Amino acid sequence: MKSSVITFPGSNCDRDMDVALNKFGFKNKMVWHDDNELPKSDLVVLPGGFSYGDYLRCGSMASKSKIMHSVINFAKSGGLVMGICNGFQILVETGLVPGVLLRNKYLEFICKNIFIKIKNKDNPYFKNLDKDIFEFHIAHNEGNYFCTKDQLKEIEDNNQIAIYYCDNNGQTEDQFNPNGSLKNIAGIFNKQKNVLGMMPHPERMIDQSLSGEDGSLFFKNLINNIK
Amino acid sequence: MLVNEKIAIDHGLKADEYKKLCELLKRTPNLTELGIFSAMWNEHCSYKSSRLHLKNLPTSGKKVIQGPGENAGVIDIEDGDAIVFKIESHNHPSFIEPYQGAATGVGGIMRDVFTMGARPIANLNSIHFGSPQHKKTKNLLRGVVHGIGGYGNCMGVPTIAGQTSFDSSYNGNILVNAMTLGLVKKNKIFYSKAAGLDKPVIYVGSKTGRDGIHGASMASASFDEKIEEKKPTVQVGDPFTEKLLLEACLELMAGDSIIAIQDMGAAGLTSSSIEMASKGNLGIEINLNKVPCREAKMTPYEIMLSESQERMLIILENGKEDMAKKIFDKWNLDFAVIGKTTNSKNIELFFDNDQVANIPINILVENSPLYDRKWKKAKLPKKNKIKKETYSKLKIKDVLKKILSNPNVCSKEWIWQQYDHTVMGDTIQKPGGDSGVVRVHGTDKAVAATVDSSAVYCWAHPLTGGKQVVAESWRNLISVGATPVAITNCLNFGSPENEDNMGEFVECVQGIGEASKYLDFPIVSGNVSFYNQTKEIGIKPTPSIGGVGLIKDYNKMITMDFKEVNNLVLLIGKTEGHIDQSLFARVILDEKNGPPPEVNLFNEKNNGETLLQLAMKDYIKSAHDISLGGLITAISKMCIKGNKGIELKQTNLLINEIEYFFSEDQGRYIIEIEKSDFKEVSQILEKNSVHYEEVGKIRDKFMIINEKTKVTIDELKSYNSNWLVKFMSS
Numbered sequence: 001m002k003s004s005v006i007t008f009p010g011s012n013c014d015r016d017m018d019v020a021l022n023k024f025g026f027k028n029k030m031v032w033h034d035d036n037e038l039p040k041s042d043l044v045v046l047p048g049g050f051s052y053g054d055y056l057r058c059g060s061m062a063s064k065s066k067i068m069h070s071v072i073n074f075a076k077s078g079g080l081v082m083g084i085c086n087g088f089q090i091l092v093e094t095g096l097v098p099g100v101l102l103r104n105k106y107l108e109f110i111c112k113n114i115f116i117k118i119k120n121k122d123n124p125y126f127k128n129l130d131k132d133i134f135e136f137h138i139a140h141n142e143g144n145y146f147c148t149k150d151q152l153k154e155i156e157d158n159n160q161i162a163i164y165y166c167d168n169n170g171q172t173e174d175q176f177n178p179n180g181s182l183k184n185i186a187g188i189f190n191k192q193k194n195v196l197g198m199m200p201h202p203e204r205m206i207d208q209s210l211s212g213e214d215g216s217l218f219f220k221n222l223i224n225n226i227k
Numbered sequence: 228m229l230v231n232e233k234i235a236i237d238h239g240l241k242a243d244e245y246k247k248l249c250e251l252l253k254r255t256p257n258l259t260e261l262g263i264f265s266a267m268w269n270e271h272c273s274y275k276s277s278r279l280h281l282k283n284l285p286t287s288g289k290k291v292i293q294g295p296g297e298n299a300g301v302i303d304i305e306d307g308d309a310i311v312f313k314i315e316s317h318n319h320p321s322f323i324e325p326y327q328g329a330a331t332g333v334g335g336i337m338r339d340v341f342t343m344g345a346r347p348i349a350n351l352n353s354i355h356f357g358s359p360q361h362k363k364t365k366n367l368l369r370g371v372v373h374g375i376g377g378y379g380n381c382m383g384v385p386t387i388a389g390q391t392s393f394d395s396s397y398n399g400n401i402l403v404n405a406m407t408l409g410l411v412k413k414n415k416i417f418y419s420k421a422a423g424l425d426k427p428v429i430y431v432g433s434k435t436g437r438d439g440i441h442g443a444s445m446a447s448a449s450f451d452e453k454i455e456e457k458k459p460t461v462q463v464g465d466p467f468t469e470k471l472l473l474e475a476c477l478e479l480m481a482g483d484s485i486i487a488i489q490d491m492g493a494a495g496l497t498s499s500s501i502e503m504a505s506k507g508n509l510g511i512e513i514n515l516n517k518v519p520c521r522e523a524k525m526t527p528y529e530i531m532l533s534e535s536q537e538r539m540l541i542i543l544e545n546g547k548e549d550m551a552k553k554i555f556d557k558w559n560l561d562f563a564v565i566g567k568t569t570n571s572k573n574i575e576l577f578f579d580n581d582q583v584a585n586i587p588i589n590i591l592v593e594n595s596p597l598y599d600r601k602w603k604k605a606k607l608p609k610k611n612k613i614k615k616e617t618y619s620k621l622k623i624k625d626v627l628k629k630i631l632s633n634p635n636v637c638s639k640e641w642i643w644q645q646y647d648h649t650v651m652g653d654t655i656q657k658p659g660g661d662s663g664v665v666r667v668h669g670t671d672k673a674v675a676a677t678v679d680s681s682a683v684y685c686w687a688h689p690l691t692g693g694k695q696v697v698a699e700s701w702r703n704l705i706s707v708g709a710t711p712v713a714i715t716n717c718l719n720f721g722s723p724e725n726e727d728n729m730g731e732f733v734e735c736v737q738g739i740g741e742a743s744k745y746l747d748f749p750i751v752s753g754n755v756s757f758y759n760q761t762k763e764i765g766i767k768p769t770p771s772i773g774g775v776g777l778i779k780d781y782n783k784m785i786t787m788d789f790k791e792v793n794n795l796v797l798l799i800g801k802t803e804g805h806i807d808q809s810l811f812a813r814v815i816l817d818e819k820n821g822p823p824p825e826v827n828l829f830n831e832k833n834n835g836e837t838l839l840q841l842a843m844k845d846y847i848k849s850a851h852d853i854s855l856g857g858l859i860t861a862i863s864k865m866c867i868k869g870n871k872g873i874e875l876k877q878t879n880l881l882i883n884e885i886e887y888f889f890s891e892d893q894g895r896y897i898i899e900i901e902k903s904d905f906k907e908v909s910q911i912l913e914k915n916s917v918h919y920e921e922v923g924k925i926r927d928k929f930m931i932i933n934e935k936t937k938v939t940i941d942e943l944k945s946y947n948s949n950w951l952v953k954f955m956s957s
Contacts, residue, residue: 009471009558010470015651015652016651050470052467053466053467053470108373108644109376109380109647111645111648139650141380204649204652209655209666210654
């Protein structure tokens with residue numbers, strides 16, 4: 001299985017994602033933002049970081065990068081595109097997934113382990129996972145998901161909500177919402193479910209010595225689903 | 228403008244220094260030249276008050292590749308790998324403008340590390356604020372934490388450990404010390420020594436602006452009521468540009484075109500160009516019209532003294548300019564050939580075809596002022612006689628609550644949760660432990676790092692305090708199973724022109740030197756920050772020690788959380804009941820006098836090395852060193868982290884229970900072992916003459932202190948975790 005990770009100026013989780021993808025069997029290529037064409041890929045990842053310093057709205061500059069034309073076409077033709085953290089912010093800016101990501105409710109960067117509950121398994125990312133609640137890791141300043149009422153109705157009707165913030169038992173009360181996201185939303189799909197944007201970093205949870213191993217389950221399952 | 232003595236004094240030079248300068252130059256300098264002298268001769272750059280004393284510090288050893296004198300120190304961690312590290316202060320700017328001051332402190336220290344070819348792999352910081360009641364404290368703390376996070380998070384370098392303290396002596400002068408570790412191959416280390424004639428001098432990175440002019444001079448003076456006017460001397464950070472600069476430099480460094488490289492930190496283009504030429508015993512010629520400027524009509528004076536961030540100066544091999552430029556173009560960074568090396572041994576600056584400065588470099592560097600300042604030796608204070616009745620009125624649980632919720636002991640999670648501490652995917656011990664630990668990417672090795680200071684001990688008796696900080700750093704590394712390798716120091720003091728402050732400096736340095744020599748824990752880098760003082764009031768002497776250790780097999784790393792119910796808990800090292808200068812004495816008894824606990828270097832070394840033996844054999848299930856707050860504070864933290872309780876044994880009756888629990892005797896650790904290992908463990912301890920005693924057994928939910936006193940883990944947690952969150956949201 002071939003994957004591509006895009007490096008934008010200011011990306012800083014690109015190496016971590018490369019390590020994770022290779023560890024679980026992908027043949028990964030790093031792709032420079034200024035390239036015209038994506039290499040042949042089964043999965044494209046927009047990694048975390050601070051593309052262009054995020055001095056404008058997070059992800060807005062990167063969403064206009066040269067390579068993004070190719071990424072958008074790839075997504076529109078059904079290719080799998082996953083955006084993590086800053087990658088999610090970039091996806092939102094391209095319009096591939098609906099909504100926006102605002103500054104965290106308490107106006108502070110948050111780096112910690114959290115739990116998420118998978119809402120929808122009828123897609124290549126979460127299909128066949130044998131549990132619903134995962135311990136992932138977040139590290140962001142702008143992860144507060146927001147969309148209009150009409151958009152919310154639409155994404156709910158289309159089953160586009162991918163994951164919610166919750167506690168270890170799957171409770172989605174407000175106190176388990178780390179950043180003020182609407183409805184505890186931690187990740188969403190496009191209508192076709194081939195594009196996934198999420199704030200948590202599964203690539204930081206890929207061995208026992210790190211924050212946990214739930215990321216390993218995610219990646220192992222992902223490559224099996226794509227095969 | 229014609230230069231005279233008054234203008235020189237306005238630049239921070241003393242009258243006699245100005246006189247010496249004119250004599251050496253054999254003429255009156257012009258304004259640009261005076262600016263250059265003031266930048267090179269200030270305390271921050273010249274170490275004129277500290278040099279005499281620093282030279283006595285032990286700086287070499289089997290593992291030392293590079294000691295002080297370069298951008299950072301370098302140690303050998305085997306297999307061809309090396310760690311580059313350094314700590315640096317950014318105190319003065321952080322008080323004036325906390326966000327930018329702290330952010331650029333972090334940016335500056337990372338640049339020092341990647342200048343040497345190393346990719347930064349971990350950041351640490353030591354930050355000190357005034358009393359929580361002081362009106363500025365909360366905003367300064369918030370600003371500094373946001374600044375450190377803002378820069379480090381954007382760079383994608385994990386912040387893995389740190390230290391925060393509050394003390395009214397920092398009311399008018401906060402401290403912000405930032406430390407970075409970088410990883411490099413031993414044969415790919417870059418230095419700042421220029422070599423060869425007619426080699427191109429290259430400027431890369433951000434454009435030069437008018438920010439930070441005279442930053443280093445500002446950092447070499449005390450504060451007064453006009454401090455707000457100094458805001459323009461604080462630099463503005465741009466971590467995005469620094470991230471690009473890091474990647475571009477490392478890409479260029481993969482080849483062999485660089486002769487020398489130096490970041491533009493304090494005193495910007497002035498000190499970087501002069502230092503490189505001076506080390507190579509060469510001259511340097513710069514055409515200031517070629518320097519990329521952010522603003523129009525910048526003068527030579529402004530260009531030379533700007534402290535705009537994210538800039539580097541490189542001496543390149545001839546003919547490599549185009550290749551190098553391509554790399555910097557790719558990363559959208561400025562690249563300009565601004566001059567060349569010469570054999571004149573002078574720094575010669577040109578602007579609009581005129582020569583605007585011409586100074587022999589040796590005058591600026593070797594002949595910079597050197598002072599043997601007067602200093603006062605400190606006496607060891609007399610011991611307090613505390614009446615035993617004082618203790619009988621106290622309830623242990625109440626005291627424990629006060630100690631655990633004390634601002635200097637309480638959990639700092641509110642702070643470190645705002646730092647990305649897991650990016651790069653190698654952080655195997657997060658903030659909140661004895662040391663932060665990161666793996667050496669792709670290997671079985673890991674590097675542990677800690678930053679420590681004990682201003683109260685240093686204030687009570689500088690010599691003992693100096694030794695204690697080094698010993699504590701050593702213990703914090705041992706506690707995670709790391710072999711201590713070397714240290715970096717950031718020496719924060721008041722005015723060197725005050726005999727008492729100078730005495731604190733001299734004796735702290737002496738103590739640091741003694742301990743580091745005895746423990747074979749050499750000092751490979753550091754910096755001195757004097758004039759942490761507002762008018763006549765200086766801070767408590769605060770040397771910060773950054774310690775680095777190596778764990779050869781990261782599976783053998785130790786953490787402090789209690790692991791298994793029924794395991795045994797041992798106290799390593801002897802408890803004498805030293806209460807003076809303990810947190811207990813200061814907070815509960817309101818007793819500020821008396822000597823700090825004695826530091827016995829033989830015991831420190833012996834206890835630490837023996838624990839490493841136990842760790843190698845996998846006997847230690849958890850460990851924590853005993854420091855501020857004493858034995859019961861250390862145990863409480865192990866309970867909190869592990870979510871386990873403990874049943875404490877009845878104490879040794881030779882010492883009062885309060886003294887047993889809250890004294891701060893040195894050289895002590897708490898370790899957890901399995902019952903079945905007790906025999907082997909005790910044999911090893913006895914064979915090495917290490918004092919130990921069994922203090923209790925791990926239990927499920929309670930800390931059982933004695934028959935009458937029981938505390939739940941949730942209570943311990945609430946004592947420990949609430950203060951900072953409440954303070955910041957009040």
